[in-house]
Amino acid sequence: MTMRRRQQIATVCVALGSLVAAAPGLAADEIAPDDWLVKMAGAVQTTNYEGTVIRLQNGKSDTLKVVHVVTDGVIREKVVVQEGDGLEIIRNGNEVQCILPDKKTVRVEEWNDQSALFSSLPSTDIQFGNEYDISIVREERVAGRKAVLLAIRPHDAYRYGHRIWLDIATGFPLQTRLMGDDGEAIEQVKFADITLDQEIHASALAPSTSIENFRWFTQPQRKISHTVDSPWNSAELPSGFRVMSTHQEDLPGRDVPVVHILYSDGLANVSVFIEPSNNKKFARRSRVGASNSYSVENGGYQVTAVGEVPAATVEKIATSMQPN
Numbered sequence: 001m002t003m004r005r006r007q008q009i010a011t012v013c014v015a016l017g018s019l020v021a022a023a024p025g026l027a028a029d030e031i032a033p034d035d036w037l038v039k040m041a042g043a044v045q046t047t048n049y050e051g052t053v054i055r056l057q058n059g060k061s062d063t064l065k066v067v068h069v070v071t072d073g074v075i076r077e078k079v080v081v082q083e084g085d086g087l088e089i090i091r092n093g094n095e096v097q098c099i100l101p102d103k104k105t106v107r108v109e110e111w112n113d114q115s116a117l118f119s120s121l122p123s124t125d126i127q128f129g130n131e132y133d134i135s136i137v138r139e140e141r142v143a144g145r146k147a148v149l150l151a152i153r154p155h156d157a158y159r160y161g162h163r164i165w166l167d168i169a170t171g172f173p174l175q176t177r178l179m180g181d182d183g184e185a186i187e188q189v190k191f192a193d194i195t196l197d198q199e200i201h202a203s204a205l206a207p208s209t210s211i212e213n214f215r216w217f218t219q220p221q222r223k224i225s226h227t228v229d230s231p232w233n234s235a236e237l238p239s240g241f242r243v244m245s246t247h248q249e250d251l252p253g254r255d256v257p258v259v260h261i262l263y264s265d266g267l268a269n270v271s272v273f274i275e276p277s278n279n280k281k282f283a284r285r286s287r288v289g290a291s292n293s294y295s296v297e298n299g300g301y302q303v304t305a306v307g308e309v310p311a312a313t314v315e316k317i318a319t320s321m322q323p324n
Contacts, residue, residue: 033134033150036148040171051066051195054190063083064081065080096110099207131266133155144193145174149164160180160310163176180310254275271306277297294317294319
């Protein structure tokens with residue numbers, strides 16, 4: 001785990017400790033919404049849990065069995081899809097094994113801080129009141145536990161809304177829902193049952209079947225070469241988005257390095273990849289679940305914007321990227 005990650009966890013834990021000390025015995029609606037986000041961040045980074053998750057994505061429902069353990073900041077996790085080909089995801093730190101029992105194959109990947117369940121939770125430093133409003137809606141029960149429902153509503157159509165049900169006792173997210181501008185859920189993750197902070201035996205994290213004779217494939221890693229000063233920027237960036245980082249990366253299947261610019265408004269992230277093109281005019285859009293992408297040719301370069309944002313957002317950013 002990087003020093004920066006350790007510092008982030010320490011900051012969250014200190015803030016959480018201050019919250020608990022300052023507000024013992026308060027009802028859910030007496031705690032400020034931003035303090036609930038601090039409590040949630042601490043719970044996601046430190047909580048051990050085991051349970052059954054119902055995930056709705058692309059109009060399809062999946063049932064997942066999940067075991068998750070954090071030891072000294074290192075994540076160990078097992079996710080088993082109950083339908084289809086029985087995919088198992090075994091994670092040990094940054095190394096992830098994607099096991100397909102029916103095909104007797106294992107694909108090894110590197111994930112960094114990516115989560116198998118929670119891909120778009122808000123950070124604790126998001127500036128509400130500018131691009132989003134946050135409020136406590138009501139108390140409900142999820143997976144048999146008391147939960148408080150938070151609503152995060154965007155001010156425009158360039159970002160999604162969020163509904164988050166947090167366990168009142170721990171702040172752990174028991175249910176998350178990504179909302180479109182039509183008020184319909186685009187994606188949903190919901191625990192049907194869950195056990196929090198109980199001892200989990202190491203055997204629960206092992207593959208369900210022997211993978212000794214399986215075929216193994218290693219996914220090529222994205223290599224970040226170095227930070228660069230790119231002349232490219234967006235002339236019509238949606239309000240609230242700002243540059244978080246600019247790197248040069250070596251991507252699998254590419255002959256030359258690609259410039260990667262990351263934009264964020266504190267909740268929604270958009271990655272822009274810029275690389276030489278074959279000088280053919282084109283525009284392509286695609287969507288997978290809540291993630292949209294848009295590619296366009298610009299002066300001999302292919303510009304691709306991708307992120308868990310509405311299609312209009314990636315199109316606006318990709319088409320407005322210009323070199324100074």
